[in-house]
Amino acid sequence: MTSVRAVEQTRMGIAALLVSNIGWGVLPLYWHALSGMNAISVLAYRLIATLVVMIALLMAFRRYRAYHRAIAAL
Incomplete structure (x- = not known):
C-alpha cells in the first residue's frame, strides 16, 4: 500500500x-x-525580470517579512 506522501512525491x-x-x-x-x-x-x-518575479513570489506566498529578516541578519 502506498502512502499519500509517496504519491505526492511521485506527482511532484x-x-x-x-x-x-x-x-x-x-x-x-x-x-x-x-x-x-x-x-x-x-x-x-x-536582472530586472528576476527582481520582478522574486517580488511577485514573495508577495504571493506572503514571505516578504521572512525574507527581510534573513537579509537584515546578513
Whole structure:
C-alpha cells in the first residue's frame, strides 16, 4: 500500500520532469531570439525580470517579512 506522501512525491517528480524537459526543448528558441542582442542588454533584462518575479513570489506566498529578516541578519 502506498502512502499519500509517496504519491505526492511521485506527482511532484513527474511535474519536475515535464517542466525540465519542456524547458530544455524551448531553450534553443530562447538562445536564437537573443542572438541579436548584446550581452549587457541580456544581463540587464534578466536582472530586472528576476527582481520582478522574486517580488511577485514573495508577495504571493506572503514571505516578504521572512525574507527581510534573513537579509537584515546578513
